[in-house]
Amino acid sequence: MTNTNWLPDLTQYPGPKYLALVRALREAIRMGVLPPDSQLPTVRELAWQIKVTPGTVSRAYQLATQEGLLAATVGRGTFVAMSTPRFGPTQSFYAERDPASLTGRIDMRSPRMPDVGQGAAFNAALATMNGTISSSWLDYPSQRDEERLREGIVGWLQGRVLGPLSSDDIALSYGGQNAINLVLQCCLRGDRPMVLIEDLAYAGFRHAARLSRAEPLAIEVDEEGMRPDALEAACRKHSPQVLCVTTEAQNPTTVRMPEHRRIEIAQIAKTYEIQIIEDDCYSIAQSNLPSLRALAPDRTWYIASFSKSISAALRLGYVVCPNGMGQAGRLTAQHSFFGLARPVSDLCTALLDSGVAQELRLAVQAGFSDRLEGVVNVLGAYDLAWQQGLPFVWLRLPSGWRASVFARMAETEGVLLRSADEFALIHGRAPNAVRLALPGNHSRGQIEDACRRLARLLESPPSELSV
Numbered sequence: 001m002t003n004t005n006w007l008p009d010l011t012q013y014p015g016p017k018y019l020a021l022v023r024a025l026r027e028a029i030r031m032g033v034l035p036p037d038s039q040l041p042t043v044r045e046l047a048w049q050i051k052v053t054p055g056t057v058s059r060a061y062q063l064a065t066q067e068g069l070l071a072a073t074v075g076r077g078t079f080v081a082m083s084t085p086r087f088g089p090t091q092s093f094y095a096e097r098d099p100a101s102l103t104g105r106i107d108m109r110s111p112r113m114p115d116v117g118q119g120a121a122f123n124a125a126l127a128t129m130n131g132t133i134s135s136s137w138l139d140y141p142s143q144r145d146e147e148r149l150r151e152g153i154v155g156w157l158q159g160r161v162l163g164p165l166s167s168d169d170i171a172l173s174y175g176g177q178n179a180i181n182l183v184l185q186c187c188l189r190g191d192r193p194m195v196l197i198e199d200l201a202y203a204g205f206r207h208a209a210r211l212s213r214a215e216p217l218a219i220e221v222d223e224e225g226m227r228p229d230a231l232e233a234a235c236r237k238h239s240p241q242v243l244c245v246t247t248e249a250q251n252p253t254t255v256r257m258p259e260h261r262r263i264e265i266a267q268i269a270k271t272y273e274i275q276i277i278e279d280d281c282y283s284i285a286q287s288n289l290p291s292l293r294a295l296a297p298d299r300t301w302y303i304a305s306f307s308k309s310i311s312a313a314l315r316l317g318y319v320v321c322p323n324g325m326g327q328a329g330r331l332t333a334q335h336s337f338f339g340l341a342r343p344v345s346d347l348c349t350a351l352l353d354s355g356v357a358q359e360l361r362l363a364v365q366a367g368f369s370d371r372l373e374g375v376v377n378v379l380g381a382y383d384l385a386w387q388q389g390l391p392f393v394w395l396r397l398p399s400g401w402r403a404s405v406f407a408r409m410a411e412t413e414g415v416l417l418r419s420a421d422e423f424a425l426i427h428g429r430a431p432n433a434v435r436l437a438l439p440g441n442h443s444r445g446q447i448e449d450a451c452r453r454l455a456r457l458l459e460s461p462p463s464e465l466s467v
Contacts, residue, residue, distance in 0.1 A: 114440030152352030171329030400461025
C-alpha cells in the first residue's frame, strides 16, 4: 500500500523542521492517516514536495525508524511499521566480558578495575556491620537513612573545587549512568526537548537523552574541549534545555578543559538559561581548576561515581545538585527507585567512615598509572593523547588507516578496542582515531605486548600492504 501523496504541514509544529516532520509522522500514524505498511515518499521526493532539504527528511526518517514507527527495507523503500513499535533500547552500550569469548585476547574496549584488595576490604567492612543490622532494613530507605553517606561523599569530594557544598546538596544514585537519567528527569520538559552533548562523547549521554524522549545534538570539540562558538550557535538556533559536558577528563579524547574555556561555557549556559550536567565519573584525585559547579552553582549538576575509582560493582553514584536543588534531586531519586538499597548505602558508608575508600582509590590509581606508563612507553611515538590518572588513551591514526579498519585488524591481533565512531552520533564527526582503555585484569607486561602488536599495525597501513 502506498501513500506517496502524503504531504505534512510542518508549520503547525514549532522547532527544527526534522523534529516537526517526526511529529507529523507520529500524528499521521496515530490518526490512521498512514496505516501499517503504508509506503512513504522517497527522501528526495518528500523533500522537494514540502520544500526542505533531503538531509532534513533523512534525519526525520531515521529518528522515526529508531522509535519503531517506520521500517526501512533496502531496495523497497520506507514503510510504516506493521507491528507495535518495540519498547526500550534495542542494543546494549556496555561491553560484555564473557571470559569464553575473550580467550587469548585482551579487551581494551572499557576500563577494567585492577584488583587492589577490594574484595578483602569489602569483607572486612561487612564484618564490622555484623550485628548492627536492625529493623530499619525492613522498611523503604529514607533520606534520613542516607544522611551519613551524603556527609561522607562531601568529604570524598574535598579534592575538587565545587564551591560551597554540604550534604543537603547531594543526591545519591545507582552509578553515574543512573545519575544522568535522574538529572534529565529533573530538568527536561515538553515534547522532544533538546539536549546538547560533545560531538565525541560517552555513549551513555545519548542513550539517557533518548530514554527521556529528548533529542541529542552534538557540539564540536577541539583541543580545549567543547567550542563556545559552536555551543552558542546551537543555543540560538535550537533553544536546548540541558548541556552535558566533561571538563576534567573528556571521554574519549582525554582533553582537560582549561579555566578560561570553563568560564565561557558557564556564561553561555547562564545567558541561554541552560541546565548543565558536568560529568566527572573519570575523576582524577585532585584538581585545582574550578568546576562548572563552582562557576555556575545555580544550574550545574555535577555527577560522579565509585565505578572508576573503587569498584563498578558497588553501583554508587552521586549528584552535587545546583544551589537549593538538593531536595528536588533526592525526591526525584525517591520517586524513581525509592533510594539506595540499605546493604549498598551502609557498606559504602562504612568504607568512607573508615578511610578504606580513600586507600582503595589511591591503590587503584597507582595500578592504572603503572599500566598507563606501559602504554605510553610503547605507543608514545605516535599521535597519542593521555592524561595522568586516566584509565584510557586516545590514539590518532597515521595516514592510510581508517578507525573502523584498524579496529578490525587489531581484533585479528587479539586486541579489542573502540573506534571513534562509537563515540559519535549517527552521521556525526568520527576522526581516524581509537580509544584504548586500560584492562586492570591484565599485567603491565601483557598490556605492553598488546600495544607492540598495535604498533606493528600502525607501521603497516593497508595502503602499504602487498595485494
